[in-house]
Amino acid sequence: MIRVDGQGSGKSLIQVRGLTKTYRRGGEEIQVLQRLNLDVDKGDFVGFMGPSGSGKTTLLNLLGGLDVPSQGSITVDGDEITHMSGSKLTQWRARHVGFIFQMYNLIPVLTAFQNVELPLLLTKLSKAERRKHVETALNVVGLTNRMNHYPRQLSGGQEQRVTIARAIVSDPTFLLCDEPTGDLDRKSADEIMALIEELVANHGKTVLMVTHDAVVAARAHTTLHLDKGVLVEASKLEQGVVAGGVA
Amino acid sequence: MKFRSLIFANLFRKKVRLTLTIGSFAIALVLFTFLAVVNSAFSRGIDIAGADRLVIVNRIGLIQTMPISYDDQVRAIPGVKFVTHDHWFGGVYQEEKNFFPQFVIDVENHRKVYPEFIVPDDQWNTFVKDQQGAIAGATTAKRFGWKVGDRIPIKNSLYGPTKTWEFNLDGIYHTAKADGDQGQFWLQWKNFDENVPAVVKSTAGWYILKLDSPDDAVRVAKTIDAKFANSSYETKTETESAFAAGFAKQFGNIEFLILTIGSVVFFTLLLVTGNTMAISVRERTGELAVLKAIGVTDGTILFLVLAESTVIALFGGLLGLLLAWVAIPVISAAVTGLLPPLLLSKTMLSLGLVFAVFVGVVSGLLPGISAMRMRVVNALRRV
Incomplete structure (x- = not known):
């Protein structure tokens, strides 16, 4: 169950309370996120939409522990991450977050196998165990036969599949997808979305996804709109009701 | 070492640049080793002078x-x-x-x-x-x-x-x-x-x-x-080592000369390797950001950069020492009579290798620290 009113049960996988992010640019204070609340349960698939500069990526960065909020708290699976030190946050990311980027961001000099293996190098798994995990992840994304290919030898869709395999290989608590289909044609985008849906449906993954594409967003369980720093459920947007009481 | 494949893959990413850097390093190290050998040749008399021997010369x-x-x-x-x-x-x-x-x-x-x-x-x-x-x-x-x-x-x-x-x-x-x-x-x-x-x-x-x-x-x-x-x-009596040192100084202040040229070589090496690493790190900002995002610690990022610069220095150092090992006996034979015998000892080879590693680590420090301090959010935005 996804809520943006801050009235969640307290048992949600991800709880965001009063999240505010402010930047200073040339002496001017820009409030990107304003007292934002969010509850996401395990197995939810949330899509974030909004115009450019609305704070979608900032929200994703905060949820992924890549940035720290100006105010408010983020609790994931009982861990409040907003007050963690830099090194603790790094360790937390390795354990709990799987990132899927628009531009894939694979290491070009490593093969698909080696790229997927990267997060496992931070664990104590043996080489044989790592191989097993990597093969499983590549099997999930349907790229077992391309594991020794370099990113330049793969299509955009295949590269994104490798990114997804890298994101899921360490079995993180949730996946953060920043425009996962933004650089793909419609067919490849459909395939990637089908794969993400499968991860949610068959593997119980929790996915938070930012997208500009309404077609892609429609495949999420719930689509939230971010505008002027506040979150609004798509269904309520039509009724003119805005979470947090700001119309 | 788990990150070995990443270190070596990054190393060979730009083969021409790698070859040129290793080549520059090797040539500079040949020069440095040659200077050290010349210095050692001139000071050998001082080193082997008996502590219980005095030399008397006309004042x-x-x-x-x-x-x-x-x-x-x-x-x-x-x-x-x-x-x-x-x-x-x-x-x-x-x-x-x-x-x-x-x-x-x-x-x-x-x-x-x-x-x-x-x-x-x-x-x-x-x-x-x-x-x-x-x-x-x-x-x-x-x-x-x-x-x-x-x-x-x-x-x-x-x-x-x-x-x-x-x-x-x-x-x-x-x-x-x-x-x-x-x-x-x-x-x-x-x-x-x-x-x-x-x-x-x-x-x-x-x-x-x-x-x-x-x-x-x-x-x-x-x-x-x-x-x-x-x-x-009238006489001037001094220890044999003082006499040998005075004799060597007749050729000029060899030690100062070698120290000066050696320092220039050292800083050139630092700049060459440091520059290569700085460019390499700048080119890979996005990749390093991704590594940090997936949970690679700042310490590991620093280690990856230092390992890369050290391997470059080690390759360059080994090549340089090999060249010196081949060239110095030839040079020594060519200048027989003009200079004392030039000998490249095992100690000097070991010191050369230690020097190469030291240069590798130091030259990687600055780019490594900047990679370590890089903010993931800012770096990802540039990708």
């Missing part, structure tokens, strides 16, 4: 002589165990470029003062009995293809009109240590004294004394110089 300068009568007077000073004297002969064998140091020695005491020069007893005894005899160092004998029994003509113009002195090669000496001076040529003082003009007769170029104990050095030196003060031949 005016090394080319001024002293009376041979000083021998007995010095020997009488308490604390002096043995005394011997040398003279510079300064002849030419066949042509000027065949330079090697020729010393007129006192056969009775030379071996007592210099036990590190090893001459087989039978050869030494022949030499002592043969007034026209000579002993050559193994290096010089090898250089000219001499063997015991050869007749060696040496032209000399320092003592009277130019004439050729003929010597019988009675023996060949070696040194206990492989890097000892095996380039000298010794002839008998008695022969020399009989054949030089009157003004040079009964003189010694310098005296070398062996002490009962190195603790006596200061006292004995002061006593000798006081004894001959205000005479026609």
Whole structure:
């Protein structure tokens, strides 16, 4: 169950309370996120939409522990991450977050196998165990036969599949997808979305996804709109009701 | 090491740049090693100087002589165990470029003062009995293809009109240590004294004394110089190492020169490798950001950059040392006579490798720290 009113049960996988992010640019204070609340349960698939500069990526960065909020708290699976030190946050990311980027961001000099293996190098798994995990992840994304290919030898869709395999290989608590289909044609985008849906449906993954594409967003369980720093459920947007009481 | 494949994959990403950097590193290290070898060659005399040996020279300068009568007077000073004297002969064998140091020695005491020069007893005894005899160092004998029994003509113009002195090669000496001076040529003082003009007769170029104990050095030196003060031949007595250092300085301040050039080489290496790493890190900002995003710690990021710069330095260092190992004997052979023998020891090779690794680590520090401090959010935005 996804809520943006801050009235969640307290048992949600991800709880965001009063999240505010402010930047200073040339002496001017820009409030990107304003007292934002969010509850996401395990197995939810949330899509974030909004115009450019609305704070979608900032929200994703905060949820992924890549940035720290100006105010408010983020609790994931009982861990409040907003007050963690830099090194603790790094360790937390390795354990709990799987990132899927628009531009894939694979290491070009490593093969698909080696790229997927990267997060496992931070664990104590043996080489044989790592191989097993990597093969499983590549099997999930349907790229077992391309594991020794370099990113330049793969299509955009295949590269994104490798990114997804890298994101899921360490079995993180949730996946953060920043425009996962933004650089793909419609067919490849459909395939990637089908794969993400499968991860949610068959593997119980929790996915938070930012997208500009309404077609892609429609495949999420719930689509939230971010505008002027506040979150609004798509269904309520039509009724003119805005979470947090700001119309 | 889990990240080995990533380190090496990054290393070989730009092969031309890697080759040029390793090449620059190797050439700079050859130069650095060569300078170190030259410095070592000039200071070798200082290093091997006996702590219990003093050298007496004429206070005016090394080319001024002293009376041979000083021998007995010095020997009488308490604390002096043995005394011997040398003279510079300064002849030419066949042509000027065949330079090697020729010393007129006192056969009775030379071996007592210099036990590190090893001459087989039978050869030494022949030499002592043969007034026209000579002993050559193994290096010089090898250089000219001499063997015991050869007749060696040496032209000399320092003592009277130019004439050729003929010597019988009675023996060949070696040194206990492989890097000892095996380039000298010794002839008998008695022969020399009989054949030089009157003004040079009964003189010694310098005296070398062996002490009962190195603790006596200061006292004995002061006593000798006081004894001959205000005479026609005032003396300057110093330890053998101080004498050797002074002798080396006649060629100029080699150590300063080498230190200066060495420093330039060192900073050039730092800049070359540091620049390569800085460019490499800048090119990979996005990749490093992704690594940080997926949970690679700042320490590991620093380690990855340092490992890369160290491997470059290690490759460059090994190549440079290999080149130096091949080139230095060739250079040494080409400059025989002009410079002391140039020897690249195992210690120097090891130091060269340590130096390379040190440069690798230091040059990677700045780019490594900047990669470590990079904010993931900002870096990802630039991708």
